[in-house]
Amino acid sequence: MRGALPRAIPRLGGVRALLPADVPFAPRRVPFFYGWVVVAAASSGVLFSIPGQTMGVSVFTDSLLEATGLGRLAFSNAYLLGTLGAATLLPRAGVWIDRLGVRAAALLAALALGAVVAGLSQADRVAKAAASLTALGSGAAAFAVLTCLFVGLRFFGQGVLTLASQTMLARWFERRRGLAAAISGLFVAFGFGYAPRLLDAWIQRAGWRGAWLEIAALEVVGMGLLAWLFYREDPESCGLTRDGAAALPEKNETRPSRDPATRAEALRTRAFWVLTASLALQGAVLTGITLHIVDIGAEAGLDRTGAVSLFLPMAVVSTATGGLVGWLADRVQIRTLILSLLGWEVLGFAASAHLGDAVGFWLAVLGLGVAAGHFTVLSAVGHPRFFGLRHLGAIAAASMSTVVVGSALGPSALALSRAALDSYQPALHAAALLPLAIGVFALASLHPRDVPTNDP
Secondary structure: OOOHHHHHHHHHHHHHHHOOOOOOOOHHHOOOOOHHHHHHHHHHHHHHOHHHOHHHHHOOHHHHHHHHOOOHHHHHHHHHHHHHHHHHHHHHHHHHHHHHOHHHHHHHHHHHHHHHHHHHOOHHHHHHHHHHHOOOOHHHHHHHHHHHHHHHHHHHHHHHHHHHHHHHHHHHOOOOHHHHHHHHHHHHHHHHHHHHHHHHHHHHHHHHHHHHHHHHHHHHHHHHHHHHHHOOOOOHHHOOOOOHHHOOOOHHHHOHHHOOOOHHHHHOOHHHHHHHHHHHHHHHHHHHHHHOHHHHHHHOOOOHHHHHOOHHHHHHHHHHHHHHHHHHHOOOOHHHHHHHHHHHHHHHHHHHHHOOOHHHHHHHHHHHHHHHHHHHHHHHHHHHHHHOOOOHHHHHHHHHHHHHHHHHHHHHHHHHHHHHHOOOHHHHHHHOOHHHHHHHHHHOOOOOOOOOOOOO
16 A cells, blocks of 8 residues: 555646646736736735634634633644644645646645634534544543644645645746745735734634634635636746746756755755754744734733734734845845844744833844744745755655644643743743754855856
8 A cells, every 4th residue: 555655646647637727718828927927826825824824723722722621731732733743744745746736736725724624613513522422531532633623724724735835936936036935925924914813803703613614615715716717837838938028048057056856865955954944943933922822922911912913013024024035035045044034033032932021022023023024935935946846846845844843843832831830931032042053054054056046
C-alpha cells in the first residue's frame, strides 16, 4: 500500500485536463496581463483560508470552551495535535499540488474546508453523540472530536488553500514577484487584521454556530467559484509569458546557480532552514497570541474589545510594511529581509507581554505588525528566489509544514506558561530571545540564488 501511493500521484496530473486553461475564458484575451488577475485571485484565496487560520479560530475559542466543557489547556492541546496532524500531511500535499495543479487543488480545498467548518458548528453535538456511543467520557470525546476537526481545518485552510494560492502567484512572476507579493500582502494583511472584528460581529449577529454554518456555505460557493473562474496554473499553459509585456530577457535564468532545486536539495541548504525557522517562529508566537488574545488581554487588564483591538492597527502597520518589503524584495538579498524580520520579532514578542501599558500596546502593534508584513512577502518570494519554480509546491510545503508545527506549539506553550506560572509573560519574554539565536545562523547563510531578480 505504501508503494502504491507514489505510483498513483503522477496520474493526478490528468485532472488538469478536466479544467482547461481556456474555460470558462481564455486569459490571453484579457486586455491586460492576466498575472494581475492572479494577484487578486491568490489574495482572495488566502483570505478565504481565514477559517483555517488561528485568527479565524481565536474568536470562536470561548464559545467552543463553553459548548464542549473543555479547559483552555485541553483545548490548546487539541489544537496542537490537530495542527501537528495537518503538518505531517502537508509535504505530500505539496507534491500533489505540483502534479494536480493549483486550480484543482484550490477548488478541492475550498470544498473540504467548507465541510470541516460546518462540522465545527456541530462539534459539541458530535462529541455528545460520540460519548454516548463509546466508552469515552464527555471531555475525552470533545477532545477527540475537536482534534480531528482541527486536522482538517488546518490542513485545508492554512495548508492547501494558502499553499496553492501562493504557489500560483509565484509562478506568474519573476522580475516583479516582489511587487506582486507586496500588492497581495496589502490586502491579505488588512484582511487578516480586520478578520477578528468581522468574525466577532458575525457571531454577535448569527451566534457562533450560525456564523460557522454561513462561513461554510461561503467557502463552498464563493471560494469554489473563485478557483474555477480565475485560478490558472502558470502563464505558459495560457499562451502567455511570465511578467507579461513587462518581462525582460531572462539572462539571469542561464546562470547555473539558478537551476531549479528539488525538495531534497533544498532541505540540505542552510538558507532553507534559516528562512523556515524565521517564519515558523513568527507563526508560533503570533498564533499563540492570537488564540489566547482575550485571556492575554484580561491578564493585562483589557476587556474583550480592547484585546481584540490589537489586530486592526497591527493590520495597518503590516499593510504599509508589506508594500515596502515587497518593493525591497526585488532589490536586496532575502537574507537582509530575514534579519529585519528577526529584529522586529524581538520587539513584538517582548512588548506583547505588556499590553496593559499604552507604550507596550503600541510597541506590540509596531513590532508584530512590521514582522507580519515581512512574513507575508517572505513566504511568497523566499522559496522561489532560492530554489526556483519547478518543485516550488513541494519545497514550500516542506517549509510550511515546519511553520504549521510552530503554530501548533505556540498556543500550547503560552497556555502552559499561564497554567504553570499564572502568567503569559514568561513565555513571551523567552520567545523574544529566540530570534537572536536564529539571527546568528542567518548572518552566516549565503545562497547562490540570493540576488535581486531586477539586477541589470
